[in-house]
Amino acid sequence: MLQTLNDNPDYTPAIAARTAPVYERVKSVISEAAWPYFAPDVDEVLRLKRERNAVILAHNYMTPDIYHCVSDIGGDSLALAQRAMDVEADVIVLCGVHFMAETAKLLNPEKTVIIPDPAAGCSLAESISGADIRKMRRLYPGVPVVTYVNTSAEVKAESDVCCTSANAKLVVESLGVDRVMLLPDEYLARNVAAVTDVEIITFPGRCEVHETFTADQVVALRRAHPDVTVLAHPECAPEVLQEVDYAGSTSGMADYVRDHQPPEVALITECSMSDNLISTNPRTRFIRSCSLCPHMQRITMENIAEALREMKFEVTINASIASKARRAVENMLKVGRG
Numbered sequence: 016m017l018q019t020l021n022d023n024p025d026y027t028p029a030i031a032a033r034t035a036p037v038y039e040r041v042k043s044v045i046s047e048a049a050w051p052y053f054a055p056d057v058d059e060v061l062r063l064k065r066e067r068n069a070v071i072l073a074h075n076y077m078t079p080d081i082y083h084c085v086s087d088i089g090g091d092s093l094a095l096a097q098r099a100m101d102v103e104a105d106v107i108v109l110c111g112v113h114f115m116a117e118t119a120k121l122l123n124p125e126k127t128v129i130i131p132d133p134a135a136g137c138s139l140a141e142s143i144s145g146a147d148i149r150k151m152r153r154l155y156p157g158v159p160v161v162t163y164v165n166t167s168a169e170v171k172a173e174s175d176v177c178c179t180s181a182n183a184k185l186v187v188e189s190l191g192v193d194r195v196m197l198l199p200d201e202y203l204a205r206n207v208a209a210v211t212d213v214e215i216i217t218f219p220g221r222c223e224v225h226e227t228f229t230a231d232q233v234v235a236l237r238r239a240h241p242d243v244t245v246l247a248h249p250e251c252a253p254e255v256l257q258e259v260d261y262a263g264s265t266s267g268m269a270d271y272v273r274d275h276q277p278p279e280v281a282l283i284t285e286c287s288m289s290d291n292l293i294s295t296n297p298r299t300r301f302i303r304s305c306s307l308c309p310h311m312q313r314i315t316m317e318n319i320a321e322a323l324r325e326m327k328f329e330v331t332i333n334a335s336i337a338s339k340a341r342r343a344v345e346n347m348l349k350v351g352r353g
């Protein structure tokens with residue numbers, strides 16, 4: 016018998032009973048012994064959500080307690096953007112990084128959108144400014160600008176259309192031109208350039224998580240696990256993608272595991288992704304080969320509860336920027352996922 020950790024005074028029989036159904040969703044990644052430490056906060060967030068008439072949107076990189084126990088909608092950036100428009104609640108809590116909360120606000124201007132930690136940024140979003148886009152337009156007059164959704168509203172406002180890793184090739188080709196700027200993620204742009212006839216102009220932005228992976232790491236991984244199926248995010252370098260079995264967005268990777276049920280899989284991306292897939296794919300063994308995103312990790316159950324309790328931190332966007340940025344996001348949504 017485990018030394019009981021149920022002596023957490025906040026873990027009352029009533030909380031145990033109320034949270035038992037949600038524990039079922041995470042029991043493969045959170046032990047019974049540890050659950051008493053998670054349950055009171057989960058219970059509090061579920062209560063506050065009802066009280067505030069709020070919905071929680073969670074990116075695939077959120078930890079399993081957030082992703083499986085309290086969120087209403089989960090997915091990649093594109094899925095969150097698409098589903099954000101269907102939300103009927105008064106309040107949207109965006110569990111992800113700041114540009115995602117801005118996108119939710121752009122698509123739901125009349126709703127209150129809050130992010131539990133406004134300092135949850137993104138190295139890609141910080142790599143480019145509106146002034147950079149204007150400079151690129153001067154360098155390449157007449158060439159349309161596609162910006163990755165991992166950018167600020169100010170940058171989106173200077174763009175023709177946004178894209179995500181799930182639909183970047185489709186968006187680029189939808190423009191019907193020979194040359195396109197795809198900014199700011201250099202690796203995503205080079206990976207798209209490898210599979211399209213459209214000439215792609217790049218910018219030196221990088222995801223600080225995905226740029227750390229190397230092709231040698233994938234080769235070593237295969238040597239250690241000869242039967243492993245390797246999936247990677249297209250924010251990784253092209254040399255990495257050449258060594259893997261499938262490259263796609265976080266939702267693309269989730270669909271691949273669900274549809275193919277590989278006995279052994281390694282996800283070359285943020286660590287929480289594997290943790291979230293373990294509970295829905297019990298027959299697959301996940302080899303940890305990941306890196307943590309320090310920005311995504313800023314979102315915790317505690318600060319979600321605090322945000323709902325105090326209705327902070329509300330996302331606001333200057334009206335003139337918002338209307339132009341919204342147009343770029345809506346242009347992407349018209350193209351869809353493909």
Ligand code: SF4
Pocket residue numbers: 112136137138139140165222223224225250285308309310311
């Ligand atoms: S994983 Fe990379 S792209 Fe995603 S939020 Fe973190 S730094 Fe940005």
